[in-house]
Each structure stands twice: as structure tokens, then as C-alpha cells.
Amino acid sequence: MSLKNDLLLKALRGEEVERPPVWMMRQAGRYLPDYIKLREKYDFFTRVETPELACEITLQPVDQVGVDAAIIFSDILVIPQAMGMKVLMEEGKGPLLPKTIQSTNDIDELLTDDVENRLDYVMKALALTKKELNGRVPLIGFAGAPWTLLCYMVEGKGSKSFDKAKQFCFTQPELAHTLLQKITDVSIQYLKAQVKAGADTVQVFDSWSGMLSPADFKTFAQPYLEQIAEAVSEDAPVILFPKGSWYALPELSKSSASGLGIDWSLTPEMARKMTDNSITLQGNFDPSKLLAPIPEIKKEVRKMIDGFGTQRYIANLGHGILPNVPVDHAKAFVESVKEYSTANTIV
């Protein structure tokens, strides 16, 4: 089925677009009243594991906010689950993995085969969403990056410093690399299966890569991101989002990825310079700025697009949308991107 709106894919392929596509990380979620209604009826993993619910949630921002792409409603921790770990999710409290990875034995016990079947609910949700979208906008699949997943698998929960995860890497680097490679292998299978099931492109979230020094990023994060980008780019364009790791942008711009996510700790101009204008960039609106008055949002969106330019660019936030953002502010963000471009095309 051909897409009516393929701006996102064009931007990722470096093709000329009449305006930049726009979507928002975590756009399917907790700032939307219709999502909150579903959250009151179904617990987190029921929402993730029921294809009809995941599909409904995925479509909400497409219908209600007007974004140029859908991103499947799911969670990065489905991979540790598929590898055999228990993951609990307490609403508003973040994840808890009661039995963490500490030893060779723990790693040996992790399952690595048959990911596609173990996560068939994700594949069903993608297929159903693809059908329901009916070509309106592209569908994005995703996974957590190996380093970020290691953080949760070793630390067992969120953390300000992930020092247990880092201690594991610094004291047992060989074990860490064995674990990272296992996660990488499983993630490649998983992302390829997502593309087969209907994802037009995939994003890899390295939410905690910014906790690493440049040298440690190069050791524990970058090689695995590169492996994933190389293997999955055979099937679909890959977006890498190494949050906080601005220092890695020059090297990642030379990877097989088609796009790089940028957070708001650098200006669009810095990001373009660091990547030598050679790759599609996505970002980088400060999510807190969606709490500003709408005229301020519009002004800041214009500045952001001025900085990135309209080509090889995907307008987005620099991290997930906050739960307390009013829906009309999210809409204003999306509309500002669309308006900017129209205004500029007319001129």
C-alpha cells in the first residue's frame, strides 16, 4: 500500500520534501485524555500486549494531534522480558526488575532465540496498526539500545547515576560485552521482525547513553548501535537516538543509520556542524518548552527549523513529551512546523 504522507521516509532517504515531517517522542501516551481513560481500565502490560489496545493508543496522536508518523505503543523493556527476565511496571513509578543480571550464569540463562514469536503481540499490533492507518502516515517501530537495556537489566530499576550498571561494566568488562552482544543480537532480530510486520522505519533509543564518558560510550554503547544500524538498515531506515551523547554525533553520522536524534543540549547549528551536514537530523525541542504559552512555542519552533533547515530534517522533541503538557500545546507544536513551511514555501 502506498503512503499518502511519506514525508518522514523521504526526509530519512535525503529526498527533497515540501516541508519537514513532525512527530513527538512518547506522542502516544499520558498527556492525552483518551490514553488516560484506557490507563484507568487496563494495566501497563495489558495495554502493551493487547494488539487492539496498542493499536488504538498508537493511532490517537495521528487522529488528534496531526503528527506525520505513528510510533507503535510499546516499551523498551519487552526485550529483557523476551529474554526471560521479569519486569514489573508500577504506574507512575517506573520499571522494576526483581532479579537482575550479575554473573556469567545469569547471562547464560538469557533466551536469545525465537524473539519474533515471543513478542508476537508487538508484531500483531504493528500489522493491525498498519492496516488501520491505511497509508495515512508511516509507522515507526523501536527498541531500546543495548547500553540502555543493560542499565535496567543490571541496575533493576531507574537511577540517577546507574552506578550499579556502570560498576558491572567497569569491574567485569568481558561479561558486560557478552551481555551487550546478546542484547544486540536479539534487538536485530526484533527490529527486522518489526519491519516485516509493518514498520516503515525503526528508532533505537539510547536513553541513558549520556551517562557515559566519551571513552566509555565508545566502548559500551557505540559498537552495538553501529551493529544494529548496519544489520537493520538492510530492511528499513534506522534512526539512532543517543540522548546526551552529543560527543558521539560525528562518528555516528558515519554509521549506517539514516537519521540521528538530537536532544536540546545543543543548538541545531552545532548538531549540523558536528555531523557535517551529512545525515538527517531529528529533534530537538525542549519538552518543557511545550509548557510555554502557544505564541512562545510557535516562535521557538520557527527558530529551531531556521537552525536545522527544512531538508534532511524531522521536527521532534529532544526527549519524550511530558505528561503535564496541554493537548493544544502539543497541537500548536505540530501546527507550527506545518505553518512555518507553508509560509516559507509561499515566500
Next chain:
Amino acid sequence: MSLKNDLLLKALRGEEVERPPVWMMRQAGRYLPDYIKLREKYDFFTRVETPELACEITLQPVDQVGVDAAIIFSDILVIPQAMGMKVLMEEGKGPLLPKTIQSTNDIDELLTDDVENRLDYVMKALALTKKELNGRVPLIGFAGAPWTLLCYMVEGKGSKSFDKAKQFCFTQPELAHTLLQKITDVSIQYLKAQVKAGADTVQVFDSWSGMLSPADFKTFAQPYLEQIAEAVSEDAPVILFPKGSWYALPELSKSSASGLGIDWSLTPEMARKMTDNSITLQGNFDPSKLLAPIPEIKKEVRKMIDGFGTQRYIANLGHGILPNVPVDHAKAFVESVKEYSTANTIV
């Protein structure tokens, strides 16, 4: 009284040193068994407000870990307290300010005069510590940066995104600037009083500046850091530590500060390049790396000093020491700095 070890002050003045000085942010604190004993007997603000206790805690790492400077045991939130706000501190849970700043009226009510008297317990702790140090090493005073204090005063507690604080700034920028200026004025008085009471140098901690985009840092953080550096540098050398704000290093290196704190999100070489080798740099060991085996710590310390060079450099962590660091690892860090230099002097 002349100092027996004035390496820190020499490094800050850009004078030649036989080896770089070393200290650790949060060195007086929760990884030291003797501190934990005091914590079991006295609550947080009793420890802060009793000059004898604050002095004892301040001296512990000088005696037990061998650092080249003492930093007064206190808290950045004594300024909001002195300005009339209530601050509660629950052990291990972080601060809570039950009544936050929201309106012009809230800001009008803040006290701004007579800080030296209102915080006379800090002055007494400094004077007592100065006496007890008896010239062994320099004494560092400190304050929180205006932006970081605004975060707590508006948000009321720690936060992953400080989005309430940012919303306040983005929706009421004039109010935000009025508040930031008040905090700045009080901080200048406070830091000057600390120098008068015995501090040989002062550090300004902008712990949350990295939450700001480069443009917002320039608006809400930088001008106030520069004002403080300019006013206080008349009395003593000033170290600015804008955690996470690597993008601001080029401009801050042209401020009146004598030193800039560097976190581990950039390499020593990047930091030197961004500051054009024109200012003393302090940092930037990943605090989690103190959990690595001691030989690994020694190796990484050598790499760090290789990167910064031995001159115009103060060895330190890139943020506060973690509570779970074994004391002998902290000692290994300090000793590695001392050894590196000896080794290099001999060669």
C-alpha cells in the same frame, strides 16, 4: 597564617605547581564511616548548623583521604532558607520546600538583607575550620548557582526535568529574572562573607544548568554566574561548575572566574580546546568509576591528567562522590594524582 599546601590556590592563579592539587566534590560526606556515625546522632540541619559538627565533618577527608583542600560542610539550600523559605531534608530522600515561589508576591516576601548574620553558623564553621586546619590546606566555600536555586525554590523538590521551574521561566520570564537577580545579590553577599570568615576560594555549583538549552542557559544562568564571578573575584578566586553545560565553556572561560568545573561528558582534551587553554580546569573523573578496581582507577586517573596536563589543573570528580564508594577507592584516586606527578617529575 601562611598555607603549608597552597597547590589549589596556585593552580587557580595559574602559577606553576609541582603537581596538580586534588579534592573531591562531596568529599565530606556519606561514603565516610565517621560521617555516617555523626549522621546517626544528628539530623541534617543540626550537622549543617552546628559549627563544631560542620568543622569535624569538613576535616574528615583531609585527615582520612589526604585531599589537598577542605570544602566546608554545608548545603546549597541554606540560601533559600536565609531568604525566608522553609526547607525540609529527609535523609536519603532529598530536599522538600513545602511553600514554593509562584508569584510576584512570593518574590517580594523573600528576605535579601543581613545574610551574613542569618547564616552566621556557616561563618562560624568556616572560622573554626580555618583555625583547626592550621594552614594544612586551603578552605573552599561554596554556594548554589542562581538557576539551580531557582529550580528548588520553584519546583519545591528534586526532579528529573524541573519542568515546573522551567515553565515558570518560560511563562513569566520577567518574574524569573527578578528572582534570579535577588538570589544573585544574596549569593554575592554570602560568598564575600565566606571569604571574610576564612574561605580561601569559593565554588558556585550550577548542578542543574545542563537541563537548559544553550539559548536558555544564556538567558537564565550565564548572566548571574558572570555577576557572581565578577563581584566575588575581588575577594578570592571563584570556580564555576555548570554541570552538563559544556556548550557554555567557551564563554565562561572569558568570565572573571579563575576556574571552571568540568563533568565527564566531555574529554579533558575537548574541555581544553573549548576554553582555549586560557583558564584553570577542574574535574572530571566519572564518580561511578571510583567503583572500578583500584588498578583501573589508577590507569584512568593517569589518562585524565595526561589529557588536562599538570598545570592550570585541579584533579577532581566530574560530580559528587557516590555514597557507595569504598574509602580505599577514594584514597586510591587521591594517591594516583599524587603518584602520577611524582613519577612525571622524576622523568
